[in-house]
Amino acid sequence: DSKPLLPIALGAVALDTLALLLVAVIVMPWLAAGGAGTETTANIWQGEIKLAFFTLPQVWGAHSKTMLTAWYTVMLCVALLSAAALLEAVTVRLMERFDIARLFAATAAGLTMWFVGLLGVFSFNALSEATVWGYTAYQATGRLTTHILLPLLGLAFCIFAGRSLPSHMTQEAWGDARLFHIWHFLLRYPAPLGLLMIVLYSMGVLDWILSLWG
Numbered sequence: 001d002s003k004p005l006l007p008i009a010l011g012a013v014a015l016d017t018l019a020l021l022l023v024a025v026i027v028m029p030w031l032a033a034g035g036a037g038t039e040t041t042a043n044i045w046q047g048e049i050k051l052a053f054f055t056l057p058q059v060w061g062a063h064s065k066t067m068l069t070a071w072y073t074v075m076l077c078v079a080l081l082s083a084a085a086l087l088e089a090v091t092v093r094l095m096e097r098f099d100i101a102r103l104f105a106a107t108a109a110g111l112t113m114w115f116v117g118l119l120g121v122f123s124f125n126a127l128s129e130a131t132v133w134g135y136t137a138y139q140a141t142g143r144l145t146t147h148i149l150l151p152l153l154g155l156a157f158c159i160f161a162g163r164s165l166p167s168h169m170t171q172e173a174w175g176d177a178r179l180f181h182i183w184h185f186l187l188r189y190p191a192p193l194g195l196l197m198i199v200l201y202s203m204g205v206l207d208w209i210l211s212l213w214g
Helices: 005-033 038-045 050-062 065-098 100-122 135-166 165-176 179-190 188-201 205-213
Strands: none
Touching: 005 165, 065 100, 065 205, 135 179, 135 188, 165 179, 179 188, 188 205
């Protein structure tokens, strides 16, 4: 039997929020104690991985080698789990599209992603001067995925779940009939509009429109 969607979603949000709070409570005081300025600390949470790999070793390395080892061990586990989850969809698609074995599909997809990922690694050294519209390879891929592709994926989900799927199917998955109509309305109207505004803002379209009025 399928479980209602609402308790699962609330549990996932609660665990994700708790994990972020724990990271903030543990990391931020160490950075402040190590003399990291507020600008540096803010940049770390804005995705500046280069600062995280330089600042944290300097701060933790002087106080606790164990903490530093534990930090990078957790980062390695998270990276591997995330890669495995993202690789699954590509592997299944390759298996269905080209009728190949799972091992070959996973290996081909993994190697391809690894070679593409080298652009991000080299953007911190050998390719640091190679930019596209002022962005290095790492910054460009990060901006593309975070500011454009993720909102577009959310927009596609809103359209699919809110308009393409029959309402009785989504209501059965939701599980709570009292809140379903509110959720379904938000999924059909405010959420797609908000996500579309995010995409337009990230692409600079809203700034261009506002500049016309100036």
